[in-house]
Amino acid sequence: MSREEHPLAQAIKPLLDAVGATAVSPAEARPDDVLLEWEEQPAVAVRLPGLESALDRLLGEVRRQFGGVELTALDRASKQRVVAQLEERGAFTIRHGVETVAAALGVSRFTVYNYLNRQQATTKDA
Incomplete structure (x- = not known):
């Protein structure tokens, strides 16, 4: 994610750290990433670990x-x-x-x- 992280990305960071996932911008999302929306707009993509x-x-x-x-x-x-x-x-x-x-x-x-x-x-x- 960029320096200007979306508030959702900041909020879920402890969870992502605990499960070994990473947040990426929606523009960088791959088909197997989980896209999270905020107010009906793509906010952050979660890349789960293998x-x-x-x-x-x-x-x-x-x-x-x-x-x-x-x-x-x-x-x-x-x-x-x-x-x-x-x-x-x-x-x-x-x-x-x-x-x-x-x-x-x-x-x-x-x-x-x-x-x-x-x-x-x-x-x-x-």
């Missing part, structure tokens, strides 16, 4: 929740909580999600699957 960056954003968000430390430095219980949070947010529906999370945590895929199985067993018992 799925390939979704998992990176989720991992970054979880890292911030755990004090900004590298996820590999977390203890076992914290890593299990990370996996549980990522499961709740759908991280493992993304292709290669388990492998990516395992690398971020510094554990094997097998360990991530064990954490997931433990989480599912705990949920069933509750």
